[in-house]
Amino acid sequence: MVKVSRNIVTTQLQLFLLAAFLLFIFKIIFGNSDEFFLRILLDILIAASIFFLLLALIKFENSRTSTPLSLILNVGILLAIMFFIIMFSDFLLPGIFDSINLKLENPGLVYNIVSFIYVLVLVSIVSFFLITLRHFFYLNQRKNVRIYFITMLIFFILASLSINFFRDESLSFIATTFFVVSLLLMIFNSIRISWIAFLSKKEKIYLLLLSFVITILFIVNITNSAGDNIYSQILTAFSPSLRQFNQIIMIYGSIYFLILFFTTLFHLPTAEAYDRKAQEVTSLQYFSKLITEVLDFNDLAETVTDIAQKLSGAKASWIIWKNGTKQNSLAPKNIGFVESDKVTKQILERISFENLTSTKTFSLKEGISEGSSDNLLTVVSVSPIKTRGETQGILVATKGSGQVFTQDDLNAIETFSDYASVAIENSRLLEESIEKERLEKELDVAREIQRKILPSKVPEYPDLQIASVFIPAFEVGGDYYDFFKLSETKLGFVIADVSGKGISAAFIMAEIKGIFESLVKTIGGPKEILIKANDILKETLDSKTFVSAAYGYFDLGKKKLVFSRAGHCPLFLLRDGNTNQIKPSGLGLGLSDGEYFEQTLEEYSVDLNDNDTIVLYTDGVTEAKNEQLEDFGDKQFLQVLQSNINLNADELSNKIINEITVFSSGHEQYDDITLVIFKWQQ
Amino acid sequence: MAEFSTSVQERGDISIINLKGFLDAHTAPTLENNFTQLINSSKYKIVVNFEDLAYISSAGLGVFMAYIENIRDNKGDIKLTNMSDKVFNIFDLLGFPLLYEIYKNEEEAIKKFSGS
Structure with missing residues (x-):
């Protein structure tokens, strides 16, 4: 499979190189000729090159599984590189070539090679932007995504080509129209960004900063290349359509990331709640799966406290388990046995196993300092874990000073302790049936001994x-x-x-x-x-x-x-x-x-x-x-x-x-x- | 599963264990606990009343053997009373009347403790 896809990538890459090579030959032979027929041929060659480059990039993109965030970071880095290239072209290129204007009219071989590579690098970067934007677009599971995107691309091409072919003042409205339609399609295709919903709060903050910087960079690069600087001149000389295409992609990028920035901003206040819900869902799914698996009691206790702690956003969690007349702490998470025992003592002064039938929360009489930090554990929630209809254990979660258990927390823990009861009951029954089987095996052996005696x-x-x-x-x-x-x-x-x-x-x-x-x-x-x-x-x-x-x-x-x-x-x-x-x-x-x-x-x-x-x-x-x-x-x-x-x-x-x-x-x-x-x- | 229960009464320095139901390998631990607790609190004068005992198996008999040595070393004894004929027969077959004092009722057993 891998080999096949690599072959396809190389095929596309070869086609791209072929097209680029033809383009290069064309440039050397015809220079920046203004003849209509040659202009068409040039743009066809450019279009072919970009087309194969995009195909190669898409294949490459699909072959790796990169997260949206890492892709966005790549975009940011490439934008910064692009920014520096445009900036430095103004200083460097005139130093190498006496006068750009002169060269543009009368290009030599060296200039052709340098400008060709220059254009190639920038086009590659912009193509990467397009591919990344396409990737994000496809993340939105909308209907007819393909049609929307391809329509937009067609208008991009039309808007780009019309710049080159309808130069007449009276016909310029055609290019403008195509451009405006492209602009509308960009906006339409950029709204309703849904994939960010699945990010955690931390990731959303990161995305917010990144999308802000990227939007700024896009706009800076667009304004930079819109002026009469070297970059703009070289690109226009190479092909006005290409320059327009690049600009359109850059505009698309800036619009997308601007909208992304605002969407993320609006998502931020609910991010924490969303995180919690997502955690609950995954925890419960994880736990209901656990229930059906064969489990050792101690493993189970570890899992229970681990999930309980995450579910309620508690600082620490453990189980108080009744063992005859004694109680012991099981599977303490994020807390030592000594501290958990101190809290357990305070809890049992207040409630008994028999009286605890539903989840409760209360403040401790005296806070227990946890480890070396001076952060006190002051509030606890307690839930019964029942086996054979009796409260056999208490699931404890604690939070530090200034925190409380909200009704949501308590509901989650309550539901969860019910699951825990079922799971613990299951593991107990399992142990019993294993014990029974062991006894039966033992009796088989005993009968065999007797028979032989x-x-x-x-x-x-x-x-x-x-x-x-x-x-x-x-x-x-x-x-x-x-x-x-x-x-x-x-x-x-x-x-x-x-x-x-x-x-x-x-x-x-x-x-x-x-x-x-x-x-x-x-x-x-x-x-x-x-x-x-x-x-x-x-x-x-x-x-x-x-x-x-x-x-x-x-x-x-x-x-x-x-x-x-x-x-x-x-x-x-x-x-x-x-x-x-x-x-x-x-x-x-x-x-x-x-x-x-x-x-x-x-x-x-x-x-x-x-x-x-x-x-x-x-x-x-x-x-x-x-x-x-x-x-x-x-x-x-x-x-x-x-x-x-x-x-x-x-x-x-x-x-x-x-x-x-x-x-x-x-x-x-x-x-x-x-x-x-x-x-x-x- | 057959039911078995015990109750313990204090009569002065004498402890009386009342047995009820079926005493066999599965229910023997209940009676073992009674003996262990009495020995732990240094109560070595023990009367066991069999009036409500319906059945005793060989494992049930073993319980008495397990503690008698310790109790007699501490100048105490286990005396057995109120056995039905059926239960007595089981004790008798194994020769338990040679090892234990068996009386018709509690009073006789208590008198025997006080007398000695």
């Missing part, structure tokens, strides 16, 4: 049916059970429930698995194993965490079951049509130190009969809840066991789970459910 299948022994069911709760409940093949005829088993839930419970399960895996290999009796397990867990668990567990073993050779219960649910023995609850004494693991634990722990031993069924479970079974939040309960569990005594292990476990499922349908399972059933059948 629990046995994937039950061991097989002759004469002993084994069934186990484990139903995890959404929030991992910390249930654990396991089987240990101690020998061909000896089967160890453990069932445990870690207090608490989630990933911490899952890790403790893993620890317990490790403890039992190692203990069952070296120690025989359930009581001993549980005592050792308690010693280890008392050391490692925190004071409020404990584990209920039951450990035991079947000795199939001796037809015996031995077990101990450390705070776990009792064991049920179904025998001879009766359901017996077996509940030897024992504290939960991790509750008490070794000695007391040992004293209170009993070991239970029973000889196995044919068709004995042994049921182990965790409290997830008996505490399964229905829609009315009633427990499945010990009683109902007992009933289910009692009425299904004759089922085999798998059938019984299915039956129990079925009953629980029917009971608790409509209520989310809150705790893990574990069921382990053994049936001894010879």
Whole structure:
């Protein structure tokens, strides 16, 4: 793209140079000939040169993005250069050439070259003015801009050419008419300058000065070249039309900048208000965009105070944020924490979070000096920032002595603090949902740990049916059970429930698995194993965490079951049509130190009969809840066991789970459910 | 989410915490705060009344374990009263009656404090 446009510029530049070269040759051959046909040819060549020069300048102009102000400054500089050229031509040129008048009648080669370059430089400058004026003209988004401008240009050309071709006194009215029409079009095209509205107050003042100086310079240059000085003489000699064209452009420039000067002058009183409004609009736009973006709370607070300060024209701004019973200053802008805390203290003496429902302003009892300057902060505005319908923060803005918060300021801050509330609420909700997602991920991990810890299948022994069911709760409940093949005829088993839930419970399960895996290999009796397990867990668990567990073993050779219960649910023995609850004494693991634990722990031993069924479970079974939040309960569990005594292990476990499922349908399972059933059948 | 609330009464140098609703892992911090505040103000004679407690989970039981050592080191105690059968069963399974004094009503617990 860039390359293409540069090519176009060079094409136009080449055409311009070609035309200028032809013009130069023409001048050398024909001099300042007065013949009608030659005059036409000359003006055509000049027109062509200017045309291509303008095209090249337009392309060049479009390729850069310059602000109106910098363009105007360029105009000013070129005007000054032009002024000096015209001034110095009167001193310098006569020194070089003995007499200009003589030369004009009888130009030599040197004169032709010098005058040609001289004219070229001045024409280039004037062309630049035209291009800049065109640029400003197009900034006004009026309809049919092109037609207006081109019409004006045509009249410029007509007015210029008619000077040269209707020299007769009786026909001079034609040139005058064209000139007057051009003048009217210039004025018409110069009024309603709208682009300055978007400038800030500072820029407007700058523009006012600049346009004043430029207007003066235009007028000075016009008067300078209107007289009978060297510049005027050389240009007239070169081509009267060209001189006229230059003058017209200069007049256009002076008119435009004069009108620009007055327009700016009239805009100045409202500039500040306009600035403020523009600031408000951009701030609110910026902020509503922020609301929809993902934001960190602290970033948000920074943005809020930053915009609040700009919006209200305040000296400083910060947020007082309620943090439990304390308050702290957040994101202070243009003020130190020490000063803001002093002001905060005075504010909170006067108002409370609960009472603040809309924006208020008041004077401080005592001014707070801000930094080293002796400028006191004396007046504050306070606005509530609400989350969940409660005032959670106060947006503070302060101004110095002699300043006040106008109703406009307060309205702006009020609207803004509403936006801030929404944004802060959003960021809080976002944080919550991230936290929720994190917890869910954590629970996924916990469930995965649990799944890997629990046995994937039950061991097989002759004469002993084994069934186990484990139903995890959404929030991992910390249930654990396991089987240990101690020998061909000896089967160890453990069932445990870690207090608490989630990933911490899952890790403790893993620890317990490790403890039992190692203990069952070296120690025989359930009581001993549980005592050792308690010693280890008392050391490692925190004071409020404990584990209920039951450990035991079947000795199939001796037809015996031995077990101990450390705070776990009792064991049920179904025998001879009766359901017996077996509940030897024992504290939960991790509750008490070794000695007391040992004293209170009993070991239970029973000889196995044919068709004995042994049921182990965790409290997830008996505490399964229905829609009315009633427990499945010990009683109902007992009933289910009692009425299904004759089922085999798998059938019984299915039956129990079925009953629980029917009971608790409509209520989310809150705790893990574990069921382990053994049936001894010879 | 199940509701849980507590209230604390002073009876001489004895503090009585009344529990109401469902005490589980999510509501336990409320009770933890009560214990922390009492310990911070050196009130170590504490009676916990379970009359209005509907449910207690293992995490709820853990709260009592967390503070008992500190309280007993300061010659205080936590005594438990007015438990429903259901709540008592949960305490009983874990062997809590071996670790805590559990009474039928507040008066008995207070008498026990005064007596010792």
